Amino acid sequence: MPRLRPLTLLATLLTLFTLYTLHNHLLPTPFTHKPSSPPLHPLPLSCPTHALLNNILVVLKTGVTESRTKVPIHLTTTLRCIPNYAIFSDYIEPLTPTLSTHDVLSSLSPALIAQNPDFDLYRRVHAAGPSALTPADLNPDTNTPIGKPNNPGWKLDKWKFLPMLETALAVKPDAEWYVFMEADTFIVWENLLRWLERFDTSEKWYLGNQMQIVDAIFAHGGSGFILSRPAVEAAVERRKMSSDGWERAVMEHWAGDCMLGLLLEDAGVPLTWAWPMVQIAPPGEMDYFSRGYEKRPWCYPVVSFHHLDARGVAELEGLLGGSGKGGVVLWRDVFLEMVRPQVQSVRMGWDNLADGDVVEVKSFAACRGVCVREALCLQYRFNETDGSCATSKLLMVGRGAADVASGWMTERIDAVAGSLGECREVSWIG
Numbered sequence: 280m281p282r283l284r285p286l287t288l289l290a291t292l293l294t295l296f297t298l299y300t301l302h303n304h305l306l307p308t309p310f311t312h313k314p315s316s317p318p319l320h321p322l323p324l325s326c327p328t329h330a331l332l333n334n335i336l337v338v339l340k341t342g343v344t345e346s347r348t349k350v351p352i353h354l355t356t357t358l359r360c361i362p363n364y365a366i367f368s369d370y371i372e373p374l375t376p377t378l379s380t381h382d383v384l385s386s387l388s389p390a391l392i393a394q395n396p397d398f399d400l401y402r403r404v405h406a407a408g409p410s411a412l413t414p415a416d417l418n419p420d421t422n423t424p425i426g427k428p429n430n431p432g433w434k435l436d437k438w439k440f441l442p443m444l445e446t447a448l449a450v451k452p453d454a455e456w457y458v459f460m461e462a463d464t465f466i467v468w469e470n471l472l473r474w475l476e477r478f479d480t481s482e483k484w485y486l487g488n489q490m491q492i493v494d495a496i497f498a499h500g501g502s503g504f505i506l507s508r509p510a511v512e513a514a515v516e517r518r519k520m521s522s523d524g525w526e527r528a529v530m531e532h533w534a535g536d537c538m539l540g541l542l543l544e545d546a547g548v549p550l551t552w553a554w555p556m557v558q559i560a561p562p563g564e565m566d567y568f569s570r571g572y573e574k575r576p577w578c579y580p581v582v583s584f585h586h587l588d589a590r591g592v593a594e595l596e597g598l599l600g601g602s603g604k605g606g607v608v609l610w611r612d613v614f615l616e617m618v619r620p621q622v623q624s625v626r627m628g629w630d631n632l633a634d635g636d637v638v639e640v641k642s643f644a645a646c647r648g649v650c651v652r653e654a655l656c657l658q659y660r661f662n663e664t665d666g667s668c669a670t671s672k673l674l675m676v677g678r679g680a681a682d683v684a685s686g687w688m689t690e691r692i693d694a695v696a697g698s699l700g701e702c703r704e705v706s707w708i709g
């Protein structure tokens with residue numbers, strides 16, 4: 280079985296090469312934006328206007344198993360001030376009196392839809408409506424290194440990645456950018472706009488959080504990814520050239536986002552590695568200090584988070600959404616404003632996800648002692664049920680957990696944050 284894993288050494292070399300290439304592509308002057316067609320969703324007057332925003336189509340990809348529970352929060356928060364967006368799904372249904380989902384799977388071959396077991400859910404819902412959903416369809420089963428193989432909605436989802444490019448072009452043929460997100464993705468629009476302004480949209484761009492399966496490198500779907508129109512068009516053309524529209528290839532692979540990466544690669548569109556601007560985790564599960572892929576997140580703008588439920592989306596919208604904030608929000612800002620206030624010596628009923636060395640101890644105090652004696656230890660967690668004490672040199676916030684107590688070495692953390700300093704310059708990718 281292929282396993283999903285972050286990239287390592289070869290990856291590092293590739294990053295340097297990519298950065299070098301990107302550097303050479305950058306033009307010094309800001310780009311102007313053509314006036315675009317009228318917005319799909321007229322904005323409330325309280326929303327800021329932005330020339331580039333009118334030239335972006337935002338696609339939220341969902342499915343009938345979650346559309347009614349996970350999408351509505353986005354309509355009043357994340358998407359409220361987005362003039363052009365569409366909800367792509369596996370079933371057409373109204374979400375509001377003026378907004379319907381699209382079925383992006385209807386263009387796949389009838390034989391595939393009629394026979395492939397992945398389409399069992401699709402066939403049932405198309406025959407009898409959402410009432411045909413069973414408790415097993417709605418069960419949010421746990422994620423594994425190869426996704427959620429027991430989840431019917433998840434198995435169907437991989438089929439959306441390739442046909443959704445055509446649907447996106449049909450919905451807004453003149454967009455400069457196509458931004459793809461999911462129901463548990465959060466995007467900081469202000470930062471995204473400032474980022475996208477730096478690119479020449481007459482070129483093919485594929486921006487996303489790099490992932491690797493075997494030797495394929497692609498943008499992780501849930502982190503959100505962005506394609507320029509020439510990139511979307513190239514992929515659509517390329518797919519048309521194959522006799523079965525890549526259906527066999529998708530059938531044989533478990534990850535739809537990976538297949539999209541392969542199609543784009545085939546179409547001559549390389550991935551621009553966008554970590555840490557685009558993230559696979561929520562703010563509480565991010566390590567704010569460490570380097571990854573030769574980059575330290577600290578002075579990079581935050582563009583996306585992932586794995587947020589409706590409450591998380593609403594919370595982030597309150598903290599980072601809206602207009603008038605002026606500056607670009609950097610990882611450092613998120614650390615100082617959202618993370619540091621949650622970091623304290625002792626936090627009962629809390630799991631800070633420390634996942635370094637584990638020892639058995641008698642008490643929370645003893646666990647703290649282990650961390651105190653280890654010069655680089657930043658945090659520890661004591662599991663009251665089994666007496667295990669885990670320490671870590673990384674810094675994370677974590678989440679509530681009944682049988683665990685967590686603590687942080689606040690002085691050490693402040694010292695590290697201090698040494699990373701202020702950000703006189705914003706780091707950008709591309």
Ligand SMILES: *[C@@H]1O[C@H](CO)[C@@H](O)[C@H](O)[C@H]1NC(C)=O
Nearest residue numbers: 630662663664665680682683
């Ligand atoms: C604490 O330990 C028990 C027993 O090993 C385990 O079942 C539980 O999941 C642990 N809690 C956490 C939050 O790791």
